[in-house]
Amino acid sequence: MTSRRTLLRGALLGAATALLPATGSLPATARAVTPGRTAIRLPAPTGPHPVGLRTVHLTDPSRTDPWEGGVREVMLTVLYPARDVRGRPRVPQLTPAAARAFAELAPAVHSGLPPAGTVDWGAVLTHGHLEAPPLPGRRPVLLYSPGGGDSRTLGTSLAEDLAGHGWTVVLVDHPGDASQVELPGGVRITALRGEPDPATFRTLIDTRVGDLRLVLDRALGEGLGGLPPAPAAGIYGHSAGGTAAVSTAHADPWVRAVANLEGYLDLDPLDGFGRPLLLCRTDGFAGAERLTRSWTGLTGERVLLADSGHWAFTDYASLVPALQAAGLVTPTTRTALVGTAPPTARLAALRHRLRAFFAHHTGPGSGTGL
Incomplete structure (x- = not known):
């Protein structure tokens, strides 16, 4: 019988969005914590279970890192339904070192974000409790790949909600094209600047697919972070992460369903793609014409986020309106990044749609409620 590891060889390619220029719902409440700095909050998950959080570092000796050389490394945040969170502190969205790096990078990642020293990024807490004991039993695993130039932590709000409803959710960082990633050896900043050329796009997506298949192998084989092996898997991703998610699902028969949150699918043919597919887009995306064209011929559920x-698929959906309320982001910046839709209703609708999709196709986690 062919093993899963045998089938993990190779990776398909796709498209990605631009990364850094050449030179990170419920409306969050802003509050001053030190003179001249502001802290903001992430929206709470809605599931019946509290959320546990573990950080995992993986290496893949079979691959060479295309950006810096050496063995390929991947950083993960594993979120899961917890049995008990007493005495387990909530984990910051960014480590102190990553928060310092992001504060410097933020205005370059997205024009209009506040400059360094203005926002206390290190004070933003997740709702994940450090090393909380998990609920017993095996449950489906969902992998998340972020957009080009973003770190995995900007997918926290959707992931926590899925975990609170019973899934194990793995946020995957892709060192080299993420804005910043804290590895055991220190913080690594993206190696890319400006608009990647087509060859770099392909390298980026090929590398991400390799990362995702490594994580799938561990999650379905031996488990991640001390959790038991998962009985089923799904993938979702934003922008370049959506491209990588679909490419991974096309190549890997163990992926039961994939959700593409506004990622291009036009660099490689997807003939015969037969997995359940959720295609989500916004009405404010500058690349909407190309995006729609790249989805031609694909069968799947389609969702439009208005205004x-x-x-809007990331934590910016709640963070940016909070920064605007604090006077740190202009209405123009908010509209350009996440639009004008009320964050509460938009996040609730998106969370519900993802839960319903993955519950139908991967099986619900323990205690899942839609």
Whole structure:
């Protein structure tokens, strides 16, 4: 019988969005914590279970890192339904070192974000409790790949909600094209600047697919972070992460369903793609014409977020309106990044749609409620 590891060889390619220029719902409440700095909050998950959080570092000796050389490394955040969170602190969205790096990078990642020293990014807490004991039993795993130039932490709000409803959710960082990633050896900043050429696009997506298949292998084989092996898997991703998610599902028969949150699918043919597919887009995305064209011929559920921008699928959907309320982001910046839709209703609708999709195709986690 062919093993899963045998089938993990190779990776398909796709498309990605632009990364850094050449030179990170419920409306969050802004509050001053030190003179001249502001802290913001992430929206709470809605599931019946509290959420546990573990950080995992993986290496893949079979691959060479295309950006810096050496063995390929991947950083993960594993979120899961917890049995008990007493005495387990909530984990910051960014480590202190990553928060310092992001504060410097933020205005370059997205024009209009506040400059360094203005926002206390290190004070933003997740709702994940450090090393909380998990609920017993095996449950489906969902992998998340972020957009080009974003770190995995900007997918926290959707992931926590899925975990609170019973799934194990793995946020995957892709060192080299993420804005910043804290590895055991220190913080690594993206190696890319400006608009990647087609060859770099392909390298980026090929590398991401390799990362995702490594994580799938571990999650379905031996488990991640001390959790038991998963009985089923799904993938979702934003922008370049959506491209990589679909490419991974096309190549890997163990992926039961994939959700593409506004990622291009036009660099490689997807003939015969037969997995359940959720295609989500916004009405404010500048690349809407190309995006729609790249989805031609694909069968799947389609969702449109009205009055929304490209990053409305990320934590920016709640963080940016909070920064605007604090006077740190202009209405123009908010509209360009996430649109004008009320964050509460938009996040609730998106969370519900993802839960319903993955519950139908991967099986619900323990205690899942739609």
